[in-house]
Amino acid sequence: MDYILELKNVSKKYDGFALSDINIALPKGCIMGLIGENGAGKSTTIKMILDAINKDGGSISIFGQDNRDMPKRMWEDIGVVLDESCFPENLSMKEINTIMKNVYKQWDADLFRKYVNYFDLPEKKAMKDYSRGMKMKLGIAVALSHNAKLLILDEATSGLDPVVRDEMVEVFMDFIQDEEHSILMSSHITSDLEKACDYITFIHQGKILFSQGKDELLDKYGILKCAEEELRVIDEAAIVGVRKHKFGVDALVIRDKVRGNFIMDRADIEDIMLFQIKKDQSKEQ
Amino acid sequence: MRGLIIKDLLNLKKQGIFLGAFVIVYLFISIQMGDGAFFAGVLLIMCALMPMTAMSYDERVKWDRYALSMPISRADIVVGKYALGILLLAVALVASLLATFVVGDINFKDNMLSTIMIGGIGIAMMSVILPILFKVGVEKARYVIIAVFTAPVLAIFTLGKLVDNGRITISQLGQINYTLLAAGVIVALIALFVLSLLISLKIYSRKEF
Numbered sequence: 001m002d003y004i005l006e007l008k009n010v011s012k013k014y015d016g017f018a019l020s021d022i023n024i025a026l027p028k029g030c031i032m033g034l035i036g037e038n039g040a041g042k043s044t045t046i047k048m049i050l051d052a053i054n055k056d057g058g059s060i061s062i063f064g065q066d067n068r069d070m071p072k073r074m075w076e077d078i079g080v081v082l083d084e085s086c087f088p089e090n091l092s093m094k095e096i097n098t099i100m101k102n103v104y105k106q107w108d109a110d111l112f113r114k115y116v117n118y119f120d121l122p123e124k125k126a127m128k129d130y131s132r133g134m135k136m137k138l139g140i141a142v143a144l145s146h147n148a149k150l151l152i153l154d155e156a157t158s159g160l161d162p163v164v165r166d167e168m169v170e171v172f173m174d175f176i177q178d179e180e181h182s183i184l185m186s187s188h189i190t191s192d193l194e195k196a197c198d199y200i201t202f203i204h205q206g207k208i209l210f211s212q213g214k215d216e217l218l219d220k221y222g223i224l225k226c227a228e229e230e231l232r233v234i235d236e237a238a239i240v241g242v243r244k245h246k247f248g249v250d251a252l253v254i255r256d257k258v259r260g261n262f263i264m265d266r267a268d269i270e271d272i273m274l275f276q277i278k279k280d281q282s283k284e285q
Numbered sequence: 286m287r288g289l290i291i292k293d294l295l296n297l298k299k300q301g302i303f304l305g306a307f308v309i310v311y312l313f314i315s316i317q318m319g320d321g322a323f324f325a326g327v328l329l330i331m332c333a334l335m336p337m338t339a340m341s342y343d344e345r346v347k348w349d350r351y352a353l354s355m356p357i358s359r360a361d362i363v364v365g366k367y368a369l370g371i372l373l374l375a376v377a378l379v380a381s382l383l384a385t386f387v388v389g390d391i392n393f394k395d396n397m398l399s400t401i402m403i404g405g406i407g408i409a410m411m412s413v414i415l416p417i418l419f420k421v422g423v424e425k426a427r428y429v430i431i432a433v434f435t436a437p438v439l440a441i442f443t444l445g446k447l448v449d450n451g452r453i454t455i456s457q458l459g460q461i462n463y464t465l466l467a468a469g470v471i472v473a474l475i476a477l478f479v480l481s482l483l484i485s486l487k488i489y490s491r492k493e494f
Contacts, residue, residue: 047350047494050350050353050354051353052350052353052354052493052494053493053494054491054493072356072357072358073356074356075354075355075356075357076356078354080351080354080355082347082350082351082354084346084347085346086346086347086348086350086351086352087346087348087351088292088296088342088343088346088348089296089342089345089346090295090296090297090298090299090342091292091295091296095295098291098295099288099291099292099295100288101288102287102288102291103288103289103355103356103357104355104356105356127346152354
């Protein structure tokens with residue numbers, strides 16, 4: 001398959017934290033969600049993709065080219081929104097338009113105007129007077145206004161209210177209607193990802209726990225609600241994590257491995273993430 | 286790189302207004318004093334330090350990390366800051382020379398020379414400061430920069446002392462071949478500037494954001 005972004009065995013070591021064996025492959029026409037706790041390594045991974053920090057090992061290729069020797073014009077095809085707004089504080093949106101016109105050869109001022117109108121952003125206000133949500137929207141508008149083929153979004157929706165987040169998801173879905181386009185987005189708002197993503201990659205303590213199709217993932221797991229005694233009957237290999245409460249237990253189980261007649265609820269991405277983390281914590285204790 | 290310089294100029298606009306007010310006040314003082322060199326001195330040094338102000342703005346919002354995700358290379362970012370400094374210095378130099386002319390100084394030639402000399406000091410300061418800024422950032426570089434500032438003052442002060450003490454006599458100063466000295470200074474300045482740029486490029490190519 002043709003991958004727009006591919007990470008192979010990427011690693012990076014800091015004092016007290018290490019990312020290792022990061023393998024991600026993002027096909028064209030898809031959205032991949034990157035989930036994990038704060039400090040799990042999502043932003044570090046994204047920074048390595050953008051070559052803002054050096055990796056210790058492995059390889060990263062974007063559009064089939066090593067990201068360290070990509071010619072400048074290939075960066076035109078990547079739109080990026082970072083977790084912190086990086087717009088200089090004294091600038092207005094109008095001035096940012098002027099700057100971007102001089103940075104991107106493919107800058108589309110009309111499209112930019114369309115997005116900022118759609119997001120209802122004030123033209124002359126300085127960035128330091130923009131709210132976090134406004135800055136996020138502006139960042140998204142910029143990322144979408146130079147005909148990028150790949151969007152990389154680091155917590156790009158986290159400063160926005162549910163209504164706008166929902167609109168953003170629509171915008172992103174629209175973006176990948178073009179089969180050549182892809183999005184890699186990290187977020188801890190898993191419901192957004194569940195709506196938009198084709199693939200989910202879960203990073204936990206610097207390692208990838210899984211990276212697979214969302215539907216596959218949702219089909220694979222189920223939530224079993226039963227009494228504690230009932231749970232003992234079930235094959236241990238089927239149980240990923242257990243949460244005890246007053247009336248019994250909730251367990252995240254692998255559907256195929258559960259034998260017998262049990263009622264299972266659908267597990268969402270958040271359940272899958274939380275139970276996995278819990279399992280890991282109880283193992284450590 | 287054009288985009289980067291435009292970004293810095295727009296971002297420094299407020300400083301520009303401040304600088305404009307300053308220019309008017311000092312120009313007035315200079316006219317009163319009948320001496321343009323003083324005006325030129327302050328203006329040139331302020332302009333030579335504008336890249337530092339621009340960098341502190343960038344640092345505050347982590348601009349560099351964002352810029353690197355655009356079709357902008359690390360070298361562009363470094364060269365952009367040097368270009369900004371030279372550009373502003375050139376504008377200040379022209380303004381100063383014009384001012385000297387307007388002030389109608391009797392020592393027009395002398396003042397022109399001193400203005401150019403101060404421009405040279407500006408380039409030298411910029412060359413020393415920028416690699417340090419790229420290495421440790423504006424916040425940490427503050428003290429080093431104060432030292433860099435004091436150096437020329439100390440040098441002139443020491444020279445003055447030596448003259449006072451009779452170690453250097455005015456006639457000795459008169460014996461210096463000024464054409465040769467000027468040529469030497471210009472070559473040294475260019476060398477310093479190029480070296481500084483190369484060091485900054487090297488530092489920045491390995492920097493993490």
